[in-house]
Amino acid sequence: MRDILPIRTLLFAASAASALAGCTVGPDFAPPQAPSATSYRAAYDTSGMPVPGAPAVIRGEGPELRWWTAFNSPALDKLVDQALAKNASLEASNATLAAAREQVAAVRGKQLPQIDANARAEHEQVNLASVGFKANPALGIDGNPEFNLYSVGAGVSFDLDPFGKLRRGTEETAAKAEAQLRQTEAAHLAVAGKVVTQVLTIAAIRDRIATANALLADDRRNVDLTNKRKQAGEGTLVEVLNAQSQFENDRSDIPQLKQQLAEARHLLATLIGVTPSELGPTDFDFSQFTLPSQIPVTLPSQLVHKRPDILQAEANFHAATAAVGVATANLYPDINIGASLEQGSTDFTHLLGNSSRGFDLFGGLLAPIFHGGTLKAEKRAAVDRAKASAATYRQTVLQAFQQVADLLQAVDSDARSVANQHEATAVAQKSLNLSRRSFQVGNTGILQTLDAERQYQKARYNLVEAQARQFTNVAQLYVATAGGWIEQKN
CATH class of the missing domain: 2.20.200 (Outer membrane efflux proteins (OEP))
Structure with missing residues (x-):
């Protein structure tokens, strides 16, 4: 013993x-101070006044983590949940996060005795000859x-670790793991937002196809009607050809719309982690969704503490600051026992x-005595990288505020646009009905009816686009202020 x-x-x-x-x-890392702004838009900006039909913006803690349930669509909820569970990119992000956490444990272990x-x-x-001995049997050397x-x-x-090189290294690695966590959170938010957007895109395309099919049915009736008028001696061949031309033009739009629908479905399949052949029915239309009456929006002072990309930039800044400590410690002696x-x-x-x-x-x-200026240059480089990370953090915050401000403006503008398009569609529908009746009784020619149909088709398409844009911008506003991964794992 x-x-x-x-x-x-x-x-x-x-x-x-x-x-x-x-x-x-x-340097010891100090988290950046929260911005002093109390609003995303200027106080004199009158565009922020309430708009009839627009969701009310409620400023406070922000939306729930499962924000997509606000659209009141169980089918949509199921697809988002499937994407969060099976999306291959998220699986890779989760594995990368696990590896980053293990790396923290590995680096921390170097601070302990190594046995x-x-x-x-x-x-x-x-x-023996190499060390000066010769063979001597008498002495036992043979x-x-x-x-x-x-x-x-x-x-x-x-x-x-007298100057904290290992401790700063552990701090740097832990901050990088924190950045990876926030990147994983951002990836989950992004995938959820992409699934919602893709479902809304499918609904918009299907509504456009339905509108095109309804107009195509009207075109067929126009062709039949002009043929009957010509056979009865009341119409001309020109009217028949005009009606047939409109029918063929409208029919040519449908294959392109179906191609867009197929591509949208294929992208949705990839997002939820299945092949296109495994994707089930996606018979969505806007009547299946509810536009939220209220949208909870995170306060500016809290957004920097909740939004993943901002938190990731802060963690990167922390890692860069710790790296300055590592480079500084390299200038001092190290002691091992x-x-x-x-x-x-x-x-x-x-x-x-x-x-x-x-x-x-x-x-x-x-x-260290002399390293040709390498160690001092490495420290200066670490300081410069820390400055760059600080600037990147500030830029990330500014871009986040810009995005939220843009989307708040879009929510108001979309409500006005949808209301205007409803009115335009109603007027175009009345004009089309009058033109058809006038043509049927022989008061006008087919060209006036065809022109009214084109105006109605344009108005109907614009309405669908406005509705799609409204739902999509609401979804993007949720993503911009949701501020966390569904499970909020730390």
Whole structure:
């Protein structure tokens, strides 16, 4: 037991030295202050006045994590949940996050004593002549002897980290893991938003196809009616050809719309983690969704503490600040202490005997003297990277505020646009009905009816586009202020 007391003494000294080593060079990270802005738009901006038909914006804590349920569509909810569970990109992001967390544990382990064991068996021949001995049988020296050598041992080493290089390195790695967490949160938010947007896109395309089919049915009736008028001697061949031309033109739009629908479905399948052939029915239309009457929007002062891309930029800034500490510590000496214990014998049965035991204690200091300016340049580079990260953080905050302000404006503008398009569609429908009746009784020609149909088709398409834009911008506003992954894992 007395032989291993020096090792225990060394370990105790190392632990005590570690506890006393409180010097950590480099700047300490301080989270950036929250912005002083209380609103996303200027106080004099009258565009923020309430608009009839627009969802009311409620400023406070922001939307719920499962914000997509506000559209009141169980089918949509199911698709988003499936995407969050099976999307391949999210799976990769989750795995990358797990790896980043393991890396933190790996780096943190370097702050503790490093203990290793070793064992070795070897067969040797000693060249006596190389060390000045000659063969002498009388003395028992006969040629170059051969023998087996067995050894076992253990060693411990400990970096006292007097200037905090390891501690700053652990801090840097932990901040990078935090950045990866926030990037994973942002990825989940983005995928949820893409699924909602894609479903709304499918609904819009299907509504356009339905409008095109309804107009095509009217075109067929026009062709039949002009043929009958011509056969009765009341119409002309020109009217028949005009009606047929309109029918063919409208019919040519439908294949392109169906192609767009197929592509939208294929993208949705990829988002939810299945092949296009495995995607079930997607018979969505806007009548299946409810536009939220209220949209909870996060306050500006809280957005910087909730939105993942801002939190990721802050974590990157933290990592860059810690890296300055690592580069600074490289300019100072480093101290290592340790010990080893080894048993060695040519006879395996005597390997653990006291006579074959040996140990050593060591302490080492490594101080940089001249490295051609490399270490100082690395520190300056680390400082510059920290400045860049600080600027990137500020830019991320400004862009986030811009996005929210744009979407708040869009919510108001969309409500006005939808209301206007409803009125335009109603007027175009009345005009079309009057034109058809006038043509049927022979008061006008087919060209006036065809023109009224084109105006109605345009108005109907514009209404669908306005509705799609309104729902999409509401969804994007939820994403812009939702501020967290569905499970909020930390």
